Amino acid sequence: MIRHVHLIDTSIASDNVGDEIIVQESRKHLEGLFPGAYISSSAGHDGLGASSRKLVADADIALLLGSNALAPHNQRKNRFVWQVTRRDIPLLAGKVVLFGVGANRDFDRIHPRQARLLKRLLSRDYVHSLRDGLGLKIVETLGLRGLNTSCPTLWRYADQGPKVPQGKADTVIFTLTAHKADPADAAMLDILRAQYDRLLFWPQQPRDGDYLTKLGDHGIERLAPSLAAYDAALAAGPCDVVGTRLHGSIRGLSHGRRIIVVAIDNRAREIGAETGLPTVARAELADRLPALVAGAFETNISLPRDAVRSYLEQFGDPDVAAPENTRAALSATSQPKGV
Structure with missing residues (x-):
């Protein structure tokens, strides 16, 4: 015992x-x-x-x-x-x-x-x-x-997968990973600006905010780097969640939000391949993300x-x-x- x-x-x-x-x-x-x-x-x-x-x-x-x-x-x-x-x-x-x-x-x-x-x-x-x-x-x-x-x-x-919309919202909450910076991050921002009316940024780590400043944060609303602030934004209204933070994206599912994880390491790659979590490899971001964001897809999680x-x-x-x-x-x- x-x-x-x-x-x-x-x-x-x-x-x-x-x-x-x-x-x-x-x-x-x-x-x-x-x-x-x-x-x-x-x-x-x-x-x-x-x-x-x-x-x-x-x-x-x-x-x-x-x-x-x-x-x-x-x-x-x-x-x-x-x-x-x-x-x-x-x-x-x-x-x-x-x-x-x-x-x-x-x-x-x-x-x-x-x-x-x-x-x-x-x-x-x-x-x-x-x-x-x-x-x-x-x-x-x-x-x-x-x-x-x-x-x-x-x-x-x-037992039952998340219930999330198939189509795009007008608002996106996005994430970045400062300690794994890459030129593709700037391309991701350009894609999101082109696809969404409103962009909100959630720093999963405080240093992510400094990284966004370097990339250029014009027209982007910032959330506080806390889980409470993030949950409040996710609950406030329809939005998509896109970015390099795996668990920040998974949190979006619990609020019924459509998510796309940009896979930057073995964690997102492995979990995405094994469960069907919506992911796109960073190397394929420029080619795949625009169509993925603009299109409709089902989120089928298999555990x-x-x-x-x-x-x-x-x-x-x-x-x-x-x-x-x-x-x-x-x-x-x-x-x-x-x-």
């Missing part, structure tokens, strides 16, 4: 609101999953401190919540989304269970030191939830059990429902323990969707 669950929260001390989106959705699926258990947490970005080390030492398991925190390179050599020090390793050893975690980059091989670190930290008693094929490849290479469940931000669509259910079931009886939104999404039907 699991009496103490520790959450490694990758949204704390993060300047990326996308982490907040991921963790918020992950916590929704955790509600009621561990009845009677004590739930504690610590910051993934800062690692364990004096208080959280005591909590982890007492915990039965430690769930690493979402984000691209699974690295094939030598994690402890550089500052990373998931900070682990030498003092932390004995406390976390064998306790960490991945909860919708993705790989942070493409790779040909896992660094030997990283492989040893992950083998020591990750649980062998539980199946891990990976949000993409690359993450699953890392776990399986280590000889551990994993399931490609896609991202917890999409689990709400396991590995059985994998999500199997992952959650290992923690207890899902009909008793799982929160209502998860039970509804994973309720039995004649033919479950698969990927």
Whole structure:
């Protein structure tokens, strides 16, 4: 019986609101999953401190919540989304269970030191939830059990896809990624200006705002770099969501907005290919985005429902323990969707 669950929260001390989106959705699926258990947490970005080390030492398991925190390179050599020090390793050893975690980059091989670190930290008693094929490849290479469940931000669509318009709105909320700047971003802005009457910009990270200034922000309305401001704008009226921020775009689905993700890395590429999330490769942006924006298309999300259910079931009886939104999404039907 699991009496103490520790959450490694990758949204704390993060300047990326996308982490907040991921963790918020992950916590929704955790509600009621561990009845009677004590739930504690610590910051993934800062690692364990004096208080959280005591909590982890007492915990039965430690769930690493979402984000691209699974690295094939030598994690402890550089500052990373998931900070682990030498003092932390004995406390976390064998306790960490991945909860919708993705790989942070493409790779040909896992660094030997990283492989040893992950083998020591990750649980062998539980199946891990990976949000993409690359993450699953890392776990399986280590000889551990994993399931490609896609991202917890999409689990709400396991049974029924999002209801979004097929045609274009007059307004677009767009995103940029400053730390992965590219000349194609200027081309994207030109396309959006030509296609929409009103442009709003949401900076998922504060530095994205400075990047827009460099690109030129004439005629563009800026939103505050907060999830509350973004949700309010999404709820205010019909709009499309277009841009390079994967989870900022996925948030648009929850408000019933048509989205187009510009894929700039392995995360959007993998999740888009595996789930049908509307994506366009950055290299194809100039050729494909104008027609995609102007045209009509259905948003058909297909998720590995059985994998999500199997992952959650290992923690207890899902009909008793799982929160209502998860039970509804994973309720039995004649033919479950698969990927």
